[in-house]
Amino acid sequence: MSAPAAVEVKAPINPVEPFLRMDRMPHIWCPGCGIGTTVNCFTRALIESKVDLKNLALVSGIGCTGRVAGYVKLDSFHTTHGRAIPFATGMKLANPKLNVVVYAGDGDLFAIGGNHLIHAARRNVDIKVICVNNLIYAMTGGQTAPTTPANVITATAPYGSFDPAFNLPALVEAAGAVYVARWTTFHVRQIARSMQEMFAKKGFGFIEILSPCPTLYQRRNKLGDGLDTMKYYKEKSKIKNGAPTSECALAKQGEIIVGKFVDREKPDYIELMRQHLANACPQFIDWYQVEEQRAEEAQDGGCCTQ
Amino acid sequence: MHADPKGVLTGVHFLDGDHACCEGALAAGARFAAGYPITPSTEVVERFAMRVPTVGGVFIQMEDELAASIAIQGAVWGGAKAFTVTSGPGFSLMMEHIGYAAMTETPCVFVDVQRGGPSTGLPTLPAQADMMQCRWGSHGDYEVIAVCPNSPQEAFDLTIQAFNFSEQYRVPVFVMLDECVGHMTEKVIIPEADQIDVYPRRKTTAKQGEYLPYKSNGDGVPDIAHAGEGHRFHMTGLTHDERGYPAMTVKVQDKLVRRLQTKITNAIEKITLFEAADLDGADAVVLSYGITSRVAQRAIELAHAKGLKVGKFRLITAWPFPDYKIQEIARTAKAIIVPELNLGQMSREVQRAANGACKVVPVPHAGGGVHNPEDILKAIEEAIR
Numbered sequence: 015m016s017a018p019a020a021v022e023v024k025a026p027i028n029p030v031e032p033f034l035r036m037d038r039m040p041h042i043w044c045p046g047c048g049i050g051t052t053v054n055c056f057t058r059a060l061i062e063s064k065v066d067l068k069n070l071a072l073v074s075g076i077g078c079t080g081r082v083a084g085y086v087k088l089d090s091f092h093t094t095h096g097r098a099i100p101f102a103t104g105m106k107l108a109n110p111k112l113n114v115v116v117y118a119g120d121g122d123l124f125a126i127g128g129n130h131l132i133h134a135a136r137r138n139v140d141i142k143v144i145c146v147n148n149l150i151y152a153m154t155g156g157q158t159a160p161t162t163p164a165n166v167i168t169a170t171a172p173y174g175s176f177d178p179a180f181n182l183p184a185l186v187e188a189a190g191a192v193y194v195a196r197w198t199t200f201h202v203r204q205i206a207r208s209m210q211e212m213f214a215k216k217g218f219g220f221i222e223i224l225s226p227c228p229t230l231y232q233r234r235n236k237l238g239d240g241l242d243t244m245k246y247y248k249e250k251s252k253i254k255n256g257a258p259t260s261e262c263a264l265a266k267q268g269e270i271i272v273g274k275f276v277d278r279e280k281p282d283y284i285e286l287m288r289q290h291l292a293n294a295c296p297q298f299i300d301w302y303q304v305e306e307q308r309a310e311e312a313q314d315g316g317c318c319t320q
Numbered sequence: 321m322h323a324d325p326k327g328v329l330t331g332v333h334f335l336d337g338d339h340a341c342c343e344g345a346l347a348a349g350a351r352f353a354a355g356y357p358i359t360p361s362t363e364v365v366e367r368f369a370m371r372v373p374t375v376g377g378v379f380i381q382m383e384d385e386l387a388a389s390i391a392i393q394g395a396v397w398g399g400a401k402a403f404t405v406t407s408g409p410g411f412s413l414m415m416e417h418i419g420y421a422a423m424t425e426t427p428c429v430f431v432d433v434q435r436g437g438p439s440t441g442l443p444t445l446p447a448q449a450d451m452m453q454c455r456w457g458s459h460g461d462y463e464v465i466a467v468c469p470n471s472p473q474e475a476f477d478l479t480i481q482a483f484n485f486s487e488q489y490r491v492p493v494f495v496m497l498d499e500c501v502g503h504m505t506e507k508v509i510i511p512e513a514d515q516i517d518v519y520p521r522r523k524t525t526a527k528q529g530e531y532l533p534y535k536s537n538g539d540g541v542p543d544i545a546h547a548g549e550g551h552r553f554h555m556t557g558l559t560h561d562e563r564g565y566p567a568m569t570v571k572v573q574d575k576l577v578r579r580l581q582t583k584i585t586n587a588i589e590k591i592t593l594f595e596a597a598d599l600d601g602a603d604a605v606v607l608s609y610g611i612t613s614r615v616a617q618r619a620i621e622l623a624h625a626k627g628l629k630v631g632k633f634r635l636i637t638a639w640p641f642p643d644y645k646i647q648e649i650a651r652t653a654k655a656i657i658v659p660e661l662n663l664g665q666m667s668r669e670v671q672r673a674a675n676g677a678c679k680v681v682p683v684p685h686a687g688g689g690v691h692n693p694e695d696i697l698k699a700i701e702e703a704i705r
Contacts, residue, residue: 084554089548089551090554093393100387101393103382104390105398106398108352108397111548297373299374301377
């Protein structure tokens with residue numbers, strides 16, 4: 015028998031790879047952590063929605079989810095704890111052509127950054143917020159977060175937590191967001207679809223994604239590992255699109271209402287500013303229009319003013 | 321390059337320091353400001369909010385100073401020239417983002433109209449007690465540049481200078497006003513746009529895929545790219561290598577933090593601005609800055625009238641501190657007199673730089689008003705007796 019001819023097997027390229035800084039792998043996330051799953055969904059959403067990657071900027075705060083900015087191959091900004099949203103606000107207002115996505119954790123967005131989140135939602139700044147909610151401060155070792163349900167053991171609640179927790183969709187809806195959804199990392203297809211829908215919408219959008227932290231939340235509370243958490247998500251999640259957000263509060267190992275809760279139309283901040291000033295300020299110069307023209311002229315190779 | 325004429329209100333005006341500062345920012349090309357109201361600084365952004373829609377640009381009133389001080393940095397990476405304005409308590413809240421601007425080398429300007437402290441202190445009255453805070457307020461080692469206007473005209477001129485420094489060296493630059501200069505109304509001459517030099521942003525010319533966001537371009541300062549230009553770069557407040565990637569090792573930390581320092585200290589003689597008079601043969605030199613320099617001027621004139629040999633040295637840039645100029649003065653003068661509206665901040669720098677070569681006499685004032693020139697004169701007389 016002759017030896018089989020050498021066949022060059024080309025491994026198919028993982029479609030997600032072009033979106034990642036492969037030179038930074040391996041990442042720092044623990045086995046069973048859900049953040050990587052959300053990044054996978056994010057890249058799927060980008061592929062499907064054919065977003066112009068050149069004009070996509072990703073802004074993170076600090077924490078495990080904050081590290082997303084370091085792994086995606088985009089213009090990516092790893093800012094200070096809690097301040098991803100005001101950074102993103104400044105960036106969007108300086109260049110409205112950019113699609114600005116904020117990728118951050120529950121502690122970053124709702125504790126130290128809570129004030130910024132509600133004000134950006136109030137203004138309806140056209141930024142998209144992806145909140146990975148692992149119910150805990152993970153990067154610093156598993157302390158109580160404003161999302162930690164009651165009776166959960168954390169590093170700073172050794173006898174169990176008793177601080178009342180935020181209901182994130184209700185808070186963000188009340189503050190003014192035009193798009194609010196919640197999923198768990200079990201719902202990978204729904205997450206990707208929801209992200210696509212949010213990216214296509216103008217205004218302040220928010221998706222909460224419940225994600226396991228097997229190292230600090232599940233382990234300390236004897237709730238098993240990442241797989242056990244997937245089983246919990248599968249069994250206890252109930253899809254209720256349009257559910258009143260006031261009924262979406264979470265309890266330890268309780269039912270999880272998921273779905274799209276809010277999808278409404280409102281003028282975004284830049285539209286409000288331009289329309290208002292065009293009427294109210296007699297000598298108004300629309301900066302965005304001027305900048306757009308300048309960019310077009312530069313692209314046409316036309317004369318430029320510099 | 322020259323200023324964009326749209327932002328330049330050429331003419332002779334009667335303006336207070338806060339308003340002149342705003343005009344300086346517009347002339348320098350600032351088209352984005354974020355602020356939170358706080359006395360006695362608010363007039364700067366009030367004017368900006370009125371003026372910028374007619375020039376083309378954005379003012380946003382943020383929810384607090386933390387937000388304002390990072391929104392401007394987002395705007396810079398989005399492509400704008402940007403600044404924020406505050407005073408005492410608001411300045412304290414901004415400290416983390418001063419460190420962030422230093423670490424990420426974000427060119428931006430912070431205006432601090434100083435009032436009495438600590439805490440809420442004296443909201444409507446002057447002090448110069450944030451001088452060390454602007455130098456050392458954020459954690460870690462870094463260098464900054466600070467300018468100290470002593471008139472509305474200088475509030476205009478030095479705000480432009482502040483933007484130019486920030487663009488050239490990619491550091492946060494501070495315009496250290498005080499309540500007196502901020503609220504003092506005087507003649508301000510705003511020249512034609514083609515008479516105003518504006519330092520352009522140091523944009524990278526690297527091809528896509530070849531850009532190293534934190535590689536020095538010769539002088540210790542890297543060139544910048546904005547979001548949306550196709551470089552798909554990463555920026556972080558973590559210790560990072562030339563690619564902008566987090567790299568938390570002793571070696572990378574050493575290289576980065578030393579570069580953040582030396583890009584400024586190596587250029588100290590280019591950055592330092594000062595006003596000096598009668599230094600040759602002076603027995604005493606009065607060193608001052610900001611509003612106190614105008615009170616010191618009176619004291620110097622009173623001393624001259626008494627036949628005393630007194631020189632003047634006014635810091636126009638306070639940071640980086642011009643050790644080399646102080647050493648020159650200390651070699652010949654008997655004493656350096658340092659009046660300031662605090663209980664001893666820049667006077668310690670003078671003592672450190674003079675290093676015992678001459679007497680250094682602080683003339684402290686806790687703030688809320690300005691010195692009595694007689695008190696400075698008394699200090700001069702005692703020092704050279």
